[in-house]
Amino acid sequence: MTSTHAPAHRTRSTSVPAVVTRVLVLGITLALTVFIAPVLISQQSWMWLTVLLLAAAGIFVLYSTKRFVPGKYLFPGSFFLAVFLILPIALTVGYSFTNYGDGTRGTKEQAVGSIIASSVQQSPDAPRYAMTVATSGTAAEGPYELFLVNPDDGTVLSGDAENALEEVPAGDVTVVDGRVTEVDGMTVLNAGEVNAVYNELMELAVPVDDSTAVRPLGVNQAFVGTTVLQYDEDADTITDTATGEVYTVGVIGDEEYFVDSEGQRAFSQSWLQSVGISNYERLFTNPTVANQFVSAFVWTLVFAAGSVLLTFALGFALALILNDQRLKGRRVYRSILIMPYAIPGFISLLVWSNFYNQEFGLINQTLGLNLNWFGDPTLAQVAVLLTNLWMGFPYMFIVSTGALQAIPDELTEAARMDGASRFQSTSKIVLPLLLVAVAPLLVSSFAFNFNNFNAIELLTGGGPFPDGSGRGSTDILISMVYRIAFGGSGADFGFASAVSVCLFILTGVLAAIQFRFTNVLEDVN
Secondary structure: OOOOOOOOOOOOOOOHHHHHHHHHHHHHHHHHHHHHHHHHHHOOOHHHHHHHHHHHHHHHHHHOOOOOHHHHHHHHHHHHHHHHHHHHHHHHHHHOOEOOOOOOOOOHHHHHHHHHHHOEEOOOOOOEEEEEEEEEEEOOOEEEEEEEEOOOOOOEEEEOOOOOOEEOOHHHEEEEOOEEEEEOOOEEOOHHHHHHOHHHHHOOOEEOOOOEEEEEEOOOEEEEEEEOEEEEOOOOEEEEOOOOOEEEEEEEOOEEEEEOOOOOEOOOOOOOOEOOOHHHHHHHHOHHHHHHHHHHHHHHHHHHHHHHHHHHHHHHHHHHHHOOOOOOOHHHHHHHHOHHHHOOHHHHHHHHHHHOOOOOOHHHHHHOOOOOOOOOHHHHHHHHHHHHHHHHHHHHHHHHHHHHHOOOHHHHHHHHHOOOOHHHHHHHHHHHHHHHHHHHHHHHHHHHHHOOHHHHHOOOOOOOOHHHOOOOOOOOHHHHHHHHHHOOOOOOHHHHHHHHHHHHHHHHHHHHHHHHHHHHHHHHO
16 A cells, blocks of 8 residues: 655754854854954954954854855865965055055054154153053054053053043052053053064154153153144144244155155155055166066076976986886985985075085085185075085985886886887886876976075075175075065065065966976876
8 A cells, every 4th residue: 555645854963062063163263253353453454354254254154054065165265265375465466556664554644643753852850650551452563552650649641642641540450569550451561562562662652732742761661742743634734843844745756755845755754555556667667676686587497497407307316226126225225315305494404504604614624625605696506506406306206216116117128128228218218207297296396496485595595695786696586575575674565565476477377387398298198
């Protein structure tokens, strides 16, 4: 007899561990969001706040229900791809169209505040206060607020660059021995933390009235001084009350500054501005910069290609020798040859940098030479290639050994029976077949060495620097970008970002050409 009842719907049961895991994940997400969001708001980091809220919303939507199963697996990888790859690329491209760097990292309001703060002068009878620095954010990033204790009556005053000095209710702070030690809802910086951000604090002036302000004095005191410079927000001018001179906003090059009556830059401070494509124009039209870029690019190609060719040639030759079945102790030899690969790279680079010492280096002493390896541009480049050969050949030896063992011996034996020499069978049969397997690894090795910052910075520091130029003789593009961004003459992140964008494009083009070459090699099969 046939049943007329409809089949019951199958329901998926949720195990207790799964529920507990889901609750923990959602709880941790909520806790982190609640903890981090106020910090980002206080620092006005709206972009990262948006990323945080979108990530938290995505986690709650995807993992609080049984639906969206594909999204549960796609979200983690997509999130980290966006945060650690796409977002940095977008930020780099964005900064390449700005003047972001030393003295131009903040807004115009911050620049004006810094200018006004630097003009606060202390009079001999100016009162001093015991100072405590607190922040609603982090000790390293701020924002910072000063808490002062009046030595006469013990009242506590507070203020920051935007809020004038005012009295603090006694219940909001804890005062011990005439100094604020705790502040409700804020983190009090210790002496070491204050010292670490001392330069930033020196640009902080807390307004008292139109003509006076409080400024830090050391790490635990502050004074009330007279503000020599006054900013008129309506006219967008700064007036020197001592001389009566008025500074207006003027354009110098592609950037705005406060200038004097003759149009000369009056203050070192400026602010973050869009400069269009001027960074790219500077890269390609400034003869000095363009020559440095071209020289760095050529040397980068030589360094990357030379490193790959030399390491592969040595690694393949050693792998070929140790692939001979007649050789005894091959395992011992192979173990010895991969030892340089087992040593951390930065240790090898530092050791080799001592080997090249002109007076006490192992190379000069062993060979009886007196070569200034790091003082001569050509010798420095040779030293970099030799060191990279030592560090890179074990990798090529390993991959070549594996590829050789995958090639049937019958192919070379048949070639020898046909009268081919050992060299002919190796070059015409073994090497083409081996390149099919290792070509992608050669491409990745080239890309790695194209941006091998450690090999340059830890070995030569980019030097030598002929004629005191900004680019060293061994600087590749990535180390040149580093020197532009963090050089001794001041950070220029905007221009460094423009160079990085060009470097990204060049790397992509070269990688595409190389992968096209690997596709040609596949025709061997």
